[in-house]
Amino acid sequence: MSDLRNAITDEFQYTVDNLLVRNKSILDQLTKYQDSCARVNRTIAKAVTHCGCIQINSQKQKYPEDDSDMSLEDLKLIMNDHLEGKLCDNCRDFIEKEMGRNLFYLASLCNTLDLNLYDILLKELDRVQMLGKFTLR
Template sequence: MKDVIFDDFQNAIDDSLLRHKSILDILTKYQESQSRVNRAVVKAVTNCGCVSINAQKQCLPSEEDDIEELNKCLNSHLEGKLCDSCREVIEREIGNNLFYLTSLCNTLDLNLYDILIKEYDKINTLGKFTFR
């Protein structure tokens, strides 16, 4: 059933993309949409202040420690929780980014659901050893 939702989403985007059919347009709009996601997150920190970034050097476990210690040690550096307004803006920008990602998949004749499943299988198979 979930693949039907992805296929419907991909088909709807294919039907709605009118102005930016060129791969060059899609690539630049995708990059621009990613920049807008980044900007929205930064604005949540700098304008709203609902979240803050407290970045410092990541602590790394010693060589004797196992990979579980690495997960406990690393930090996102993000503090706080998105307010409703910032969440709405970021969700909208991520939605735009998904639109152009899906447009890129359509132009290259790639199935977004298949890509998701391959990535999911890789994560399930390798787990923490994907090192991302």
């Protein structure tokens, strides 16, 4: 299974390299990547404000006053993501499209900087697994 994931990631990165012609400059790629991040955020916000399939009900996270006996797992369970509802199929499609575009420009940056996207994923996976709950992101 790992070889398949590596092959898919490498194929994606190779395809991006072959398709990217106009925005070959690192400056173009940086700004396109930044724009794609903003588009992901905007599309999620539109799911709230335009469609309404999801709602964001935000407030200060509530921590127990005496958390000395609380495990990190217990704390994780009481933390709130402030999201209510479920993405409709239309919003899901739009968000997936924008996230895909974001991955495209991330792969283009990897290509320009001679980095391998799959290797980056593996290194980050190793880092978070090694640190476990101590990453606390």
